Amino acid sequence: xxxVTQVNDKISIERQGDIALIIINNPPxxxxxxxxxxxLQDAIIRLNEEGTAKVIAIYAxxxxxxxxxxxxxxxxPPQAPxxxxxxxxxxxxxxPVISVMHGTALGGGFELGMATHARIGTKGxxxxxxxxxxxxxxxxxxxxxxxxxxxxxFTLDVALSGRQVKAEEALExxxxxxxVDMPPRNAALQAAQDVLDGKLVTRHSCDLDVVPDExxxxxxxxxxxxxxxxxxxxxxxxxxxxxxxxxxxxxxxIERQAFIDxxxxxxxxxxxxxxxxxxxxxGIPEAKGDTREISKIGVIGGGTMGxxxxxxxxxxxxxxxxxxxxxxxxDRGVATITKNLEGxxxxxxxxxxxxxxxxxxxxxxxxxxxxxDVDLVIEAVFEQMDVKKEIFGKLNTVCKPGAILAxxxxxxxxxxxxxxxDRPQDVLGLHFFSPAHVMRLLEIVQGAKTAPDVLAxxxxxxxxxxxxxxxxxxCDGFIGNxxxxxxxKTASYLVLDGASPQQVDAALEGFGFAMGPHKVxxxxxxxxxxxxxxxxxxxxxxxxxxxxxxxxxxxxxxWFGRKTGQGYYxxxxxxxxxxxxxxxxxxxxxxxxxxxxxxxxDEDIVDRYMTAMIVEATRVVEDGTAKxxxxxxxxxxxxxxxxxxRGGPLAYADTIGAKELxxxxxEYAKEDSHYWQxxxxxxxxxxxxxxxxxxxxxx
Ligand code: CAA
Numbered sequence: 001x002x003x004v005t006q007v008n009d010k011i012s013i014e015r016q017g018d019i020a021l022i023i024i025n026n027p028p029x030x031x032x033x034x035x036x037x038x039x040l041q042d043a044i045i046r047l048n049e050e051g052t053a054k055v056i057a058i059y060a061x062x063x064x065x066x067x068x069x070x071x072x073x074x075x076x077p078p079q080a081p082x083x084x085x086x087x088x089x090x091x092x093x094x095x096p097v098i099s100v101m102h103g104t105a106l107g108g109g110f111e112l113g114m115a116t117h118a119r120i121g122t123k124g125x126x127x128x129x130x131x132x133x134x135x136x137x138x139x140x141x142x143x144x145x146x147x148x149x150x151x152x153x154f155t156l157d158v159a160l161s162g163r164q165v166k167a168e169e170a171l172e173x174x175x176x177x178x179x180v181d182m183p184p185r186n187a188a189l190q191a192a193q194d195v196l197d198g199k200l201v202t203r204h205s206c207d208l209d210v211v212p213d214e215x216x217x218x219x220x221x222x223x224x225x226x227x228x229x230x231x232x233x234x235x236x237x238x239x240x241x242x243x244x245x246x247x248x249x250x251x252x253x254i255e256r257q258a259f260i261d262x263x264x265x266x267x268x269x270x271x272x273x274x275x276x277x278x279x280x281x282x283g284i285p286e287a288k289g290d291t292r293e294i295s296k297i298g299v300i301g302g303g304t305m306g307x308x309x310x311x312x313x314x315x316x317x318x319x320x321x322x323x324x325x326x327x328x329x330x331d332r333g334v335a336t337i338t339k340n341l342e343g344x345x346x347x348x349x350x351x352x353x354x355x356x357x358x359x360x361x362x363x364x365x366x367x368x369x370x371x372x373d374v375d376l377v378i379e380a381v382f383e384q385m386d387v388k389k390e391i392f393g394k395l396n397t398v399c400k401p402g403a404i405l406a407x408x409x410x411x412x413x414x415x416x417x418x419x420x421x422d423r424p425q426d427v428l429g430l431h432f433f434s435p436a437h438v439m440r441l442l443e444i445v446q447g448a449k450t451a452p453d454v455l456a457x458x459x460x461x462x463x464x465x466x467x468x469x470x471x472x473x474x475c476d477g478f479i480g481n482x483x484x485x486x487x488x489k490t491a492s493y494l495v496l497d498g499a500s501p502q503q504v505d506a507a508l509e510g511f512g513f514a515m516g517p518h519k520v521x522x523x524x525x526x527x528x529x530x531x532x533x534x535x536x537x538x539x540x541x542x543x544x545x546x547x548x549x550x551x552x553x554x555x556x557x558x559w560f561g562r563k564t565g566q567g568y569y570x571x572x573x574x575x576x577x578x579x580x581x582x583x584x585x586x587x588x589x590x591x592x593x594x595x596x597x598x599x600x601x602d603e604d605i606v607d608r609y610m611t612a613m614i615v616e617a618t619r620v621v622e623d624g625t626a627k628x629x630x631x632x633x634x635x636x637x638x639x640x641x642x643x644x645x646r647g648g649p650l651a652y653a654d655t656i657g658a659k660e661l662x663x664x665x666x667e668y669a670k671e672d673s674h675y676w677q678x679x680x681x682x683x684x685x686x687x688x689x690x691x692x693x694x695x696x697x698x699x
Contacts, residue, residue, distance in 0.1 A: 373400065613649045
């Protein structure tokens with residue numbers, strides 16, 4: 001008869017002779033919430049007081065070992081016992097304690113393993129310290145015990161990247177003592193027996209000496225200072241790891257303080273919003289329910305977008321029929337896909353064999369007729385309504401009943417496209433972002449008649465492609481491009497009124513964007529915006545201040561950015577330098593328009609740019625284009641390079657407050673009352689004190 005004691009809801013002890021198993025059971029990911037911490041502490045104390053067990057083995061039920069601290073507790077008052085205290089009690093246990101880790105042992109989960117006296121990994125295990133991705137640092141001994149186990153350089157690598165280390169590497173580095181291929185329970189019983197038989201050695205991590213590595217510490221600190229001056233926790237990680245040469249109590253004290261300090265930062269709040277937001281966007285009813293089976297996808301268009309979409313599907317193991325109008329376009333598409341897959345191999349995302357297997361699933365063809373057997377078609381041809389209409393009209397006759405017909409349009413009316421078929425219920429927008437096999441955002445655009453199972457299939461596809469699917473309603477530009485079209489004008493107005501393009505870029509890079517808007521324009525190609533401005537010239541609002549004068553003149557010179565060697569910057573060799581001719585163009589435009597330039601501080605620049613973004617983002621929520629503020633935030637994090645540590649434009653808006661934002665807009669409106677208008681929703685929020693976080697909760 002097995003002897004099982006339930007310590008509490010989540011922790012039990014099972015005795016098997018001299019062996020005591022401590023079993024963690026806290027679905028879905030065995031996070032170390034208060035009940036788990038208390039149960040672990042009580043179990044270890046109880047077994048040591050009883051003194052009848054000769055070895056203790058900890059393992060977890062379910063799909064994974066412990067995935068870390070319970071993130072939902074962060075930002076709330078801490079509840080005893082703390083994780084570091086519990087792990088010290090485990091490490092100090094008189095009875096040897098071993099752990100069996102399976103699935104993903106992350107953060108506090110990996111640190112639990114480090115506190116035990118021997119670690120077993122089961123096949124497929126990944127360990128890691130992802131706290132940095134949440135704006136934190138390992139706060140339960142990881143910065144102190146991992147240097148003792150595997151050295152300072154390895155600890156810094158793992159803690160600063162947040163990467164998941166595969167079991168084989170963990171074994172090689174001595175992070176786990178054994179790698180076995182059996183269920184965690186069997187592994188726990190066997191390893192415990194081996195301890196009893198003297199075949200598995202146990203030791204206390206804190207008794208191991210840290211090999212000094214001052215150079216790595218100093219080099220890393222200098223690199224972070226140069227590259228990530230605006231982030232908080234990476235610097236704290238280095239400080240805490242440096243303290244690992246101190247006795248355990250002192251080192252842990254320094255780690256604890258650094259953890260508490262990190263917890264107090266807005267960066268931590270922004271990154272945790274990003275963690276839950278990524279999951280929340282698909283937590284809506286539209287993403288659930290019945291789906292249609294997708295075993296083959298047709299992609300129309302072998303350009304950059306079509307090839308990227310096809311690559312993404314192939315990487316996910318979905319066979320693709322790639323269709324073009326002529327053989328040369330098709331050949332170019334296949335070449336791009338091959339290059340994309342080779343890039344994935346060189347980045348370590350897939351093996352050479354996997355690349356070959358992916359290419360074998362690609363069936364290139366000329367003409368739409370071959371699409372009769374696919375379950376989903378993604379059209380990715382250029383943005384011209386008449387071309388799209390013609391294609392969808394043909395798909396209507398070619399595709400089998402029930403096939404899903406998707407357009408990758410980035411702003412056109414999906415309802416108008418759907419109306420060219422007699423199955424508008426099967427039509428939706430699937431808006432990928434370039435490069436489509438890399439960028440994680442997928443806007444899932446719901447047409448007026450899109451069937452629920454078609455929409456849910458869009459979300460299932462996003463998951464299969466490892467993308468973040470966000471629901472959007474039909475409008476010009478959907479969520480992301482509509483907001484972008486509004487706020488990029490601010491950058492142009494700032495330049496017209498006195499700032500230089502490089503000052504605008506530098507200010508926004510200081511805010512956290514990887515690149516300022518002028519560098520982005522140069523990278524994407526300035527001709528794209530120029531063509532759009534020309535196309536929309538007739539429908540331009542005469543009351544609106546034109547934002548394109550400088551960019552138009554740059555393009556008239558044939559300077560389209562990187563691809564032509566110059567744009568706002570000159571790209572000879574090395575780092576881009578500001579284009580002096582652009583400064584002349586700006587002076588000329590200002591003179592033509594009678595503008596007297598004035599100075600802007602970097603703070604002014606960031607405030608105006610971000611306020612403009614927030615204004616349009618608020619309208620997008622107000623009119624229902626986005627379901628909730630968090631959907632806008634995730635669009636910007638995963639599609640537009642918005643700094644993740646700020647959580648997204650509307651999470652950032654909450655850090656400013658609606659009242660302050662209304663005040664700013666009112667002030668700016670004194671200069672341009674057409675562009676700067678307070679959205680009704682923001683006004684209401686300022687009046688009643690609501691935040692975007694409240695709206696996310698359905699308030
Ligand atoms: N705390 C609370 N909830 C968590 C959690 C955690 N640490 N990790 C995951 N969850 C929740 C998710 O929000 C999700 O909830 P919903 O189903 O309600 O959306 C559910 O568990 C399942 O998670 P995923 O959908 O992400 O499942 P997955 O199988 O795709 O991935 C995982 C599993 C790899 C463990 C992934 O969830 C993950 O990376 N989790 C976070 C791990 C982490 O960051 N740990 C460090 C925490 S900080 C820390 O530990 C500090 C310290 O040093 C003390």
